[in-house]
Amino acid sequence: MPIFPTASPRPLPVLLAALFWILLSLGAMAEQDGYVGSTICADCHVEETNAWQSSHHALAWRMPGRDMLVGAFEGEVFEHDGMRTEFWRDGDTRMVRVTEKDGVTTEYKVHSVGGVAPLEQLLLETEPGRLQSFDVAWDVDEKRWYHIYPDLDLPPGDGLHWTGPYKNWNARCAECHATGYVKNFDPPSARYNSTQVEIGVGCEACHGPGAKHLELVKGGHSGDMPKSYGFAVDFSDTEAGMQQCAGCHARREAFGGGSPAPGTAFHDAYNLALLRPGTYHPDGQILDEVYVYGSFLQSQMYAKGVGCGNCHDPHSNERVAEGNAVCTQCHSPAGNPDFPSLALKEYDAPSHHRHAADSDGAQCKNCHMIERTYMGVDERRDHSFRIPRPDLADSTGAPDACTDCHTGQSPKWAADAIADWYPEGRWTQSHFGTALAKGLADPVAGAKGLIDLAGDSEVNALARATALWVLSNAGDAVHIDDIAPLLKHGDPLIRANAVSALRAIPATLTAPYLVAALEDPSRNVRLAAARAVVTIPPDSAPAALRPAYGPASRAMVQFLKNQFDFPEAHLQIAGIALTQREFASAERAFQTVVALDPHHGDAWVMLVRIAGALRGEDAARKVLAEALERLPDNPALLDLARQL
Structure with a gap:
């Protein structure tokens, strides 16, 4: 049955018409050509x-x-x-x-x-x-x-x-x-x-359509075959290969309506999940299932040029070696010439791991890749390859590998042991998790630390991007000079979240930056700018921003058309409508949310409030009664019931 409410809304303004009626009129997406199987x-x-x-x-x-x-x-x-x-x-x-x-x-x-x-x-x-x-x-x-x-x-x-x-x-x-x-x-x-x-994930899911490759081979070009062999992805380029893996091995928001063409840059196809509460711990350790890529971006291995294929065979998906051998192919007295910055020393020995040989504690993965179980039986390891930091427990609330195994001990016990073993070790250095934890708890009070983190080139891009996202809620504690340099950063992830941080700053100051971001080469950045623009009421926008509403709405249409079966898409449409004070349009979008997900409490709350604003308290009570049938114990709805 159709998911859309049948009530007729009043006419929509131009912006909302673009965001709604164009979506309804879209035809099926064309299939990609060139696949051979x-x-x-x-x-x-x-x-x-x-x-x-x-x-x-x-x-x-x-x-x-x-x-x-x-x-x-x-x-x-x-x-x-x-x-x-x-x-x-x-x-x-x-x-x-x-x-x-x-x-x-x-x-x-x-x-x-x-x-x-x-x-x-x-x-x-x-x-x-x-x-x-x-x-x-x-x-x-x-x-x-x-x-x-x-x-x-x-x-x-x-x-x-x-x-x-x-x-x-x-x-x-x-x-x-x-x-x-x-x-x-x-x-x-x-x-x-x-x-x-x-x-199933076939050859062309990773390499791209094979027709061109076959054409080159059959044409006798094997001697002067291009580096990519006629495929869309050149896996000799570590970063390009890893971005191809990341399309599926990442917690992310997809922009398209199906598999992006292989070889598409990650940030042109997806918005990577940040270190948000419920997804990661503040220090970047996995909490919910995040599918590896976001963790790996935090690692020193990634920073030094290691890619997925250094540890995993790309065809069998198995590790290239068993046990500690997958680590000691690089972390050993012999080292690895591909990564010359490695310290040449013994790691697979009690002098390093401080556990009995052949014990669980002697396994590299148990200290540097904590394991969590998802979907009941699926054990996944954290790929941030972090050095255990039990000393951060008080400031971040995050777990640590030591007390994962030594369950009867405290983080302080573990921190004291590490301090004794490694008096000048990594635990003596600052960690981005402290600034993030403080900022997440209170963005205004933590703004200084977040600004410093966002600008710290020694910290991984995911943590810096997360700091920028948190700063979007820091209000007057953020100044345009804190954000502007990062809008030109080389990493699209940082640029996109720098755009998000601009929301904390008056539009009179951010307008030229938002206009410029709508022309960014990365789709992720352009969408971040579009979201920011369409949530600024046009009647209060500076003149410099008004020409941006057309490009911004078109960018949102292109994105939302592929997500129209998602409740999340209709929440975005509702939010835009509320910003524009188009309450009837917002009501229709929230109705679609609860049609898709009848237990979405926040959408029901907004429907009650909009009904009251448009048609009075009796209408609000009627919607509230319907909501409470679905969610009789929802605190926000019960609070509305007391008010009405």
Whole structure:
């Protein structure tokens, strides 16, 4: 059924018309050309194909077959939080019968499977073309069904329920589990007609379409083949290769409606997640699942030119060596000539790690790559390769590798031990986490430290960008001279968040910088500028900024058209409408949010307030009653009920 409210809004102004009606009229996205399929590559590249065929990339998305879900669909029954799931086979077809906690029972054929290990996740087609990731997954090692989110109450209708928008495979997952994927979402019907060159991460998902390569080979150009061999990505360029990996191995916001063309610069396709609360700890350690890239950008290894391929075989996805050997290929008395700044000394010895040889504490990864478990059974390691800093516990609240293992001890105990072992070690140096923690707690009080952090060239770009984002809430504590130099920084991540920081400064001062940022070579920067511009009321904008509203609205249209099946996109439209005092338009956008995610409390609160402002208290009470049916315990809604 359509996701859009049917009430007719009053006419929209030009800006909101661009942001809404153009979106509704968009056609399907064209498929990319030049793909030939992985089977063609296998004819010549036998060794690489053999390594790839059993990799997590090749098996990232599969149609049902005998080699998957081994031991499952033999009549098992799984019950959790009032939901009952039955698994069986109808001939060769795997079937799932789901009885939700509201008593509704539905049967599904298993459409396909995402992942290969340590879990396999069922993809169920809930309506033609719409695939949803089922929350009861198969534990490959233990051969059991389990719920991925056992501690969450996710009733039908909740956006996080397995049938909701946040578990939609087409929108949230398929881009990184397929090759040449195009989402093809049709807003008026709320239907998907998604396509892909092949399911699974094939050769061309990383290298790019192979037609040009075949043309060069067949034309007899093997002797003078270009460095990229006719492909879009030159993996001999470490940074280019890593950005290609990062497209999927990163927590990020995508700008497009499917797989970006391989070779697209990361910041032209994505907005990288910052070190925000709930995602990372203030010192940059992983908290939620962040998929490696944001962690690796914080590392000294990245700063010295190390790339993904130095540790991982790109075709098998396996590490290039086992255990500490993957580290000692560089960190040893012999060193590695590719990285001449390395200290040539013994690391894989008790004199360095201070633990018994062959113990858990002697494993490099246990001290320098803390491990966290996601989706119930999927163990992921922090790729920031940090030196343990238990001395930061009091100022950042972050964990440390030492007390991860020595659970009965305190961070102070660990900090004292490190100080004794390494009296002049890294723990004696300042750490960006202290400034970020203070700034996150109080952006105004922490502004000085954040400004210093943002301008510190010795600190990684992700931490500096995060400092700039926090400064956007620091008001008068931020001056234009603090931000202006960073608007010309070489890293698009820093430039984009410097634009965000301009929001703390009056538009009379920032107008020329915002106008310039709309022409930045990086799409991420241009979008940051567009967001900033469209949230400044035109009637109060300086004259220098008014010509920017057209380019800004066009940039937002281009972005939002690809995200129209996301509640987040409609929240942005609602925010823009509120800024423009177009309350009817904002109401319509918030209605779309709760149509997509009926349990979105903030959207309901705004709907109650807008109803009251436009139609009076009786209308507000009516909307509030509807909201409380969905969210009877929401504190903000209950507070509104007391006021009304």
